[in-house]
Amino acid sequence: MKISSTAPHSPLELSRYEHVRNRLQTLSEVTTARYGLAILSGCLIFLPYAEPRLFVTGWIAFVPLLLAIRNRGLGESWLLGLVAGAVAWLGATSWMAEFLTIFKAYEAPRNYLTASLYWLYAGNSFALVALALCWLQRHSRLPLVVLFPLVFVAVFNLYPMLFHSRLGEAQSHFLIALQAVELTGVYGLDFFLAMTSALLFVALVGPSGAHEKAWNITGVALLGLWFGYGLYHVQAWDNKIAGWEARQVGIVQPNDRVSLDIPNPAPGYSRAYPPEMAATEALAAQGAELVVWPESRYKGYFAQRNVRANYEALVADMGISLLFHDLEWERDAQGRRKSYNTVVHLGPDGHLEGTYRKIKRVPFGEYTPVVSEIPFIRRWAENYFGDFLREITPGTDHATFDAAGMRVVSRICYETAYPRFVAEGIGADAAGKILVFHSLDGWFGETNQPFMHLYSSVLRAVENRVPMVHAINNGPSAVVLPNGRISHQSAAFIDDTFVVALPYAPDAGGSLFSRFPNVFLYTVYTIFFALAAHALWRRKQGRNGKQ
Structure with missing residues (x-):
């Protein structure tokens, strides 16, 4: 030198x-x-x-x-x-x-x-x-x-x-x-x-x-x-958040064991009345206006009429808004069955107010990437991943739910890892929106992965200047403010329920990034x-x- x-x-x-x-x-x-x-x-x-x-x-x-x-x-x-x-x-x-x-x-x-x-x-x-x-x-x-x-x-x-x-x-x-x-x-x-x-x-x-x-x-x-x-x-x-009103949001963290097979109902419960619903009743009694469940393996809401009827009756009795995740199936024009990862919004009267179908899928979990269209690679992927690989049809539209007086934008699992995609859901029409993320991270055991997932999602709240709720099945679940402060974080790897006073302003939300996420x-x-x-x-x- x-x-x-x-x-x-x-x-x-x-x-x-x-x-x-x-x-x-x-x-x-x-x-x-x-x-x-x-x-x-x-x-x-x-x-x-x-x-x-x-x-x-x-x-x-x-x-x-x-x-x-x-x-x-x-x-x-x-x-x-x-x-x-x-x-x-x-x-x-x-x-x-x-x-x-x-x-x-x-x-x-x-x-x-x-x-x-x-x-x-x-x-x-x-x-x-x-x-x-x-x-x-x-x-x-x-x-x-x-x-x-x-x-x-x-x-x-x-x-x-x-x-x-x-x-x-x-x-x-x-x-x-x-x-x-x-x-x-x-x-x-x-x-x-x-x-x-x-x-x-x-x-x-x-x-x-x-x-x-x-x-x-x-x-x-x-x-x-x-x-x-x-x-x-x-x-x-x-200073700005200190002047906002508070909305009572409940989060259910069931800490379910992961399974490739559709799990049986927990002892003492049924498809029509799962543990999450019992927890929701307790949260409603504590004043929750909106209750969020995390991503799950299967609930049966779309597949079983009695499950739908009971969910709707119970939610109507509680008079709250409920957001939960389930698998949805439908037939296309050619009679082929398509499956979706779907968030469901039930309003205070128990009626279905809207759904959001997951758009960003997990490679080798919910679809096989382009390279797997090569026959021998596809056969290897199908043999190796087995039942873990379930072809999920991607949704096509962003959705905004009017829930508990708030405008809710839901995302599922690793959709939180796509900053520009999340920002598109907030967009220029951002006033009064909040982000709600539903995740199931049990596949990674008692490691730092759920923490890493949660902390990465904190950035989505700041990028879009909106409050964020992240419900993780096995925890830690959290509520995050628009400047990145975590107002509440649950313990991980335990079942838990809690109500958080979420600061909310109907005229706040949005940022330069949410309007122009690609610039x-x-x-x-x-x-x-x-x-x-x-x-x-x-x-x-x-x-x-x-x-």
Whole structure:
């Protein structure tokens, strides 16, 4: 590394800062150290997923990886990124091993060996980020503080993941960092997480010139604006919410055991009167105006007339609104049976007020992706996933329920992982809307997955500036305010019921992101592909010049 344009200095004459820079340079030249740095990056990335109070590690997570891939070739950069990514997803989604134990009865070490295939696949998202960054650095004049966040957001979101999760969704406990996602979605938070690592990296190794210094100053200023916006709006929303009226919302958390087969009614109960209905009666007696049940395996509301009749009579007696999930079947014009994952809204008179059919399906759980249309891959998927793979027909329309004087937008299971899709349901007509999520996470056992699911959904409340209720079958269930504060969170892995006073204003709700959910991400995509096209053109011109 060039330290000065004059004659070399002795180690005693070097400043402490320059000495550190030299040590980092030496470290990045040692092969074992480079892979150690990649592993360190992976650990820093997953720590906020494992313990949200460690959110600060997400802001420095890429510094070791940037040191590791510095001055490396394309192949080694990809491999170092793969190491970092595999470690990151191993730590963040270690529950994949438990899922395989519950789903396929795999014991250790077979469950971990099988899960490692997923971790390697998911880790390739970081490998491709490192590869694209390395290539564009050779053919683009943009400084790292701009180039790295652009590459990270574009490549990371283009990579097809089985379980979508953005780095910003591990920042749920860092409220001042969340507030500006109402402008950009979680994609903007990911952008600034990557930019912060780039700024710290440049501070350690030194900028390459005055041009890069100017960009670094701009980056620091933008980061300051992001946090300044957050600092102001956390308090501003606290003050605003304090003046809202309260609606009493009940949540039922039955903690059902998961099953591939349709489960029998619990002892002492029936299809027409399940434990959730008994819990709902208790919640109604406590003053609940709206009761929410989580996602379930099967309730029988659509399939059995006596279940429908009893539900409607009981809800009418209670005089509340009820939201619950069930499987729905119907025949199409050709006589083929279609099944849907459906949320049902029963009004205070017990009548069916509306339904929402799940649109975003889980790959290999509710449908087989495009690649599985290849015969031998489809046969493998059907044999491996067996009864777990149930073809669900996607719904086509967003739905808004008028329930307990509120406008409710429901989403099912991993639909919470699609920020732009959730925002589309809020849209420009956002006044008085709330989000209600129904989930069943029992397939992942007593791991951190339900917590990870809940905390990622916190971002959806802030992005759209609406209250959010997340009912998870096995917990933790929660109520979240529009600035990301969790007003109530239940314990996990127990059956529970509770009533929460949900702050609500009929004229509040909506954000720039809910009106224009594609603007920020599509802008990043456009710049990224323009950079790639320009780099290819320059590369071609360079080759022609040599000829």
